Amino acid sequence: VDNRAGGNISGMFRGTGLSNTGGALQLTNAGSIGGGRGVVVANAASSTITNLAGGVIFGDRGGAVVFLGSEGHVLNNFGTLAGRVVFDAGDDTLLLGAGSVLGSDAFGGTGRNTLALQDTGTRPSPSVSPPP
DSSP: OEETTOOEEEOGGGOEEEEEOSSOOEEEESSEEEEEEEEEEESSSOOEEEEOTTOEEEEEEEEEEEEESSSOOEEEESSEEESOEEOOSSOOEEEEOTTEEEOSOEEOOSSOOEEEEOSOEEOOOOSSOOOO
């Protein structure tokens, strides 16, 4: 799926913006993808999502990006992930590149997950104050 032209892919009524339950998903985004869940990958094939600078993937209920299954998936982010990133049983990789904005947490499953930091990025400050 190529959404580099700045298109908008959205789930109606808080649905999923983009869901893949078939073969491997190769997604490049520079536009906006989202809904109740942004992108859900639930398959037995390794998938790669690249969110380019200016791209936004959002999920207001179930996560911005959700990887399900036991295969290793890759999420390359140079844009904004507004919502949780959820990994399942696979050996998954989250790369935060220059200009990344991670709007929430990344949750790992039972696989051996990798967090790769490339250059600089931002994450909002926690909403809980540290103890006195």
